[in-house]
Amino acid sequence: MNQVCVFCGSSAGVRPEYAQAAAATGELIASRRLGVVYGGGRVGLMGVLADAAIRVGGRVTGVITQALQDREVAHDGLTELHVVRTMHDRKAMMARLSDAFLVLPGGIGTMEEFFEVWTWGQLGEHAKPCGLVNAAGYFDGLIGFLDRIVTEGFLKPKHRAMLIVGESPAQVLDAFARYEPPSVGKWIRPEET
Numbered sequence: 001m002n003q004v005c006v007f008c009g010s011s012a013g014v015r016p017e018y019a020q021a022a023a024a025t026g027e028l029i030a031s032r033r034l035g036v037v038y039g040g041g042r043v044g045l046m047g048v049l050a051d052a053a054i055r056v057g058g059r060v061t062g063v064i065t066q067a068l069q070d071r072e073v074a075h076d077g078l079t080e081l082h083v084v085r086t087m088h089d090r091k092a093m094m095a096r097l098s099d100a101f102l103v104l105p106g107g108i109g110t111m112e113e114f115f116e117v118w119t120w121g122q123l124g125e126h127a128k129p130c131g132l133v134n135a136a137g138y139f140d141g142l143i144g145f146l147d148r149i150v151t152e153g154f155l156k157p158k159h160r161a162m163l164i165v166g167e168s169p170a171q172v173l174d175a176f177a178r179y180e181p182p183s184v185g186k187w188i189r190p191e192e193t
Contacts, residue, residue: 001034001099001100001176001177002034002035002099003034003035003036003037003059003061003097003098003099003100004029004034004035004036004037004098004099004100004101004102004173004176005037005038005094005095005097005098005100005101005102005117006025006026006029006036006037006038006049006101006102006103006104007038007039007101007102007103007104007106007110007113007114008022008038008039008044008045008046008049008103008104008105008106008110009044009045009046009104009105009106009107009110010039010041010043010044010045010046010073010106010107010109011043011044011045011106011107012044012045012048013044013045013105013138015136017135017136018045018104018105018135018136018138019045019048020135021104021105021133021135021136021168021169022045022046022048022049022052022104023048023049023051023052024052024168024169025049025052025102025104025133025169026048026049026050026051026052026053026054026055026056026058026060027052027053027055027056027058028169028170028173029053029058029169029173030052030053030054030056030057030058030059031056031058032173034058035058035059035060035061035079036049036050036053036058036059036060036061037061037062037063037094037097037098038050038060038061038062038063038094039062039063039064039090039094040062040063040064040068040069040074040075040078040081040082041062041064041068041073041074041075042073042074042075042076043073045104045105045106046075047075049104050062050075050077050078051077054077054078059079059080060075060078060079060080061078061079061080061081061082061097062074062075062078062080062081062082063081063082063084063090063093063094063097064081064082064083064084064090065083065084065085065086065087065089065090066083066084066085069083091113091116091117094113095117095120095126098128099128100128100129100130100131100176100179101114101117101118101128101129101130101131102130102131102132102133102169102172102173102176103130103131103132103133104133104135105135105136105138105139111142114130114132117130118130118162118163121162121181122159122162124181127181129162129164129175129176129179129181130162130163130164131163131164131165131166131172131175131176132163132164132165132166132172133166133167133168133169133172134165134166134167135167139165143165146160146163147160158182159182161182162181162182164176164179
């Protein structure tokens with residue numbers, strides 16, 4: 001594992017624990033001599049994450065759309081900044097540059113990015129670990145809902161088990177080092193169609 005993609009909010013949220021988790025994540029990834037790949041912003045948790053990694057000498061790669069850069073939200077102190085045309089291009093590049101995906105609190109954009117890369121792993125399009133840092137219980141409701149999806153028969157237990165959940169970034173990164181993706185089998189039998 002060389003680079004960890006971090007999905008997180010362009011807002012800081014209302015609880016200080018969210019910014020603390022973002023700072024701890026940036027510092028920890030950098031201290032483990034891994035690179036941070038993220039959405040390239042200077043605002044919200046994204047800015048906190050990048051600034052923390054930079055402060056301790058980490059490599060930080062941002063990927064941002066031209067439209068967001070034009071709004072002056074791009075971070076100007078990164079190791080590398082890629083400016084792309086669309087959000088689809090942004091997600092594809094972030095995935096290509098990364099060896100794992102870590103999710104911090106964020107809004108619908110963060111959730112959309114997370115669900116897409118987790119789905120790609122479920123389909124066998126990559127074998128990279130995905131994990132949530134459940135700062136201040138932020139993801140408790142989502143975790144319960146994901147378990148309900150399994151109970152209701154819409155997600156296989158082995159695919160639910162792919163998602164790593166930790167209370168701290170250290171727990172998630174440590175689990176990433178031990179991650180083994182499940183084998184991907186047939187989704188549906190012909191008689192079920």
